[in-house]
Amino acid sequence: MRRSSTVSILSSTQTGHPPITVTQPHLPPLEEFLPYLEKIWNSKVLTNGGPFHKQFESALADYLGVPHVSLFTNATIALVTALQALRISGEVITTPYSFVATAHSLLWNGIKPVFVDIDPHTYNMDPQKIEAAITPNTTAIMPVHCYGRPCDTEAIQRIADDYNLKIIYDAAHAFGVQHHGQSVLNAGDMSILSFHATKVFNTFEGGAIICQDARTKQHIDHLKNFGFVNEVTVVAAGINGKMSEFNAALGLLQLKHMPAVLERRAQIDAIYRDRLGQVDGVEVPQWPAHDRLNWSYFPIRIKPHFGLSRDELYEELKRLGIAGRRYFYPLISEFPMYRGLPSAQMSMLPHATEASREVICLPQYPGLQDADVHRVCDSIEAAATQVKAMPLAA
Numbered sequence: 061m062r063r064s065s066t067v068s069i070l071s072s073t074q075t076g077h078p079p080i081t082v083t084q085p086h087l088p089p090l091e092e093f094l095p096y097l098e099k100i101w102n103s104k105v106l107t108n109g110g111p112f113h114k115q116f117e118s119a120l121a122d123y124l125g126v127p128h129v130s131l132f133t134n135a136t137i138a139l140v141t142a143l144q145a146l147r148i149s150g151e152v153i154t155t156p157y158s159f160v161a162t163a164h165s166l167l168w169n170g171i172k173p174v175f176v177d178i179d180p181h182t183y184n185m186d187p188q189k190i191e192a193a194i195t196p197n198t199t200a201i202m203p204v205h206c207y208g209r210p211c212d213t214e215a216i217q218r219i220a221d222d223y224n225l226k227i228i229y230d231a232a233h234a235f236g237v238q239h240h241g242q243s244v245l246n247a248g249d250m251s252i253l254s255f256h257a258t259k260v261f262n263t264f265e266g267g268a269i270i271c272q273d274a275r276t277k278q279h280i281d282h283l284k285n286f287g288f289v290n291e292v293t294v295v296a297a298g299i300n301g302k303m304s305e306f307n308a309a310l311g312l313l314q315l316k317h318m319p320a321v322l323e324r325r326a327q328i329d330a331i332y333r334d335r336l337g338q339v340d341g342v343e344v345p346q347w348p349a350h351d352r353l354n355w356s357y358f359p360i361r362i363k364p365h366f367g368l369s370r371d372e373l374y375e376e377l378k379r380l381g382i383a384g385r386r387y388f389y390p391l392i393s394e395f396p397m398y399r400g401l402p403s404a405q406m407s408m409l410p411h412a413t414e415a416s417r418e419v420i421c422l423p424q425y426p427g428l429q430d431a432d433v434h435r436v437c438d439s440i441e442a443a444a445t446q447v448k449a450m451p452l453a454a
């Protein structure tokens with residue numbers, strides 16, 4: 061039995077409130093950025109590893125607690141290059157519950173993605189499913205630290221060691237995240253960061269590869285600059301993946317603001333958790349106590365007994381000027397270029413499929429005011445109350 065019509069449970073009239081976006085980039089005060097721009101104008105160095113690029117790589121490695129950073133124009137090019145650097149081929153085991161760039165990077169390298177199901181509580185790849193998917197053609201594992209929550213890196217490393225596989229972490233959500241007191245970016249062979257405008261840390265556009273030794277970094281740096289070693293020597297079929305001086309300068313400035321950014325994100329997370337944790341039919345994320353997170357997203361699950369489906373709630377919030385994001389929906393495995401793969405069948409991905417139909421990420425960014433966070437919570441609570449008060453349809 062379902063409740064009768066839910067289309068007008070929440071008011072669709074103008075509320076008088078400004079719209080609330082699901083995310084918004086943090087930008088430092090413009091006057092703080094102008095001196096950096098003046099230095100770029102004076103030097104006339106715009107790219108090709110200029111002074112801000114070098115400073116940012118060094119500062120970022122120190123901030124994150126990692127040995128080597130190679131900056132990129134974006135995270136997708138970084139993923140593609142990481143696979144090239146490790147000479148990955150054949151099959152790579154990955155998750156369907158991610159942004160499409162994760163799997164697209166494999167296709168760009170002529171690699172076959174093999175999807176495995178997720179843990180229903182962490183949204184990360186289930187290590188037991190990884191081991192069951194290994195074949196003689198498997199060469200690597202590409203997990204994702206979903207919503208910034210660390211994967212079970214110890215279990216994944218044991219599997220990789222047992223089967224002689226490489227590990228490339230898509231760490232787009234995991235800027236600054238620590239696992240058992242250490243940077244989660246040091247797990248595996250490489251980790252890839254995104255500095256896109258929607259991320260916790262942004263450089264307008266940008267990304268990076270984290271690796272563990274100087275020789276590998278040098279190889280990556282050759283690959284991201286067309287394979288050039290010097291002006292007359294090319295050693296690989298590289299690509300143009302370099303970060304500009306503008307992006308690097310912004311990154312340097314953004315690092316100074318990160319403590320305040322993370323503190324504000326944690327405050328928003330706490331309000332959501334306090335307000336929504338007791339709402340019947342809403343599951344809030346349970347973050348691990350032993351990890352330092354970055355509160356990059358606040359995903360809630362809308363269970364059947366909430367009364368509205370996730371999609372119905374999504375539409376009702378939209379009518380109130382509140383943007384949520386069905387992240388990740390559809391699954392990567394449901395897109396045309398992947399759904400023909402044997403591993404893409406829904407029957408093999410029950411937890412990922414269910415999550416993609418129940419999860420909605422709520423607005424979360426440093427500029428979000430407490431009043432707006434409470435407005436989001438009020439709207440969800442009102443939906444739950446009103447739908448339960450409606451008569452059951454026959």
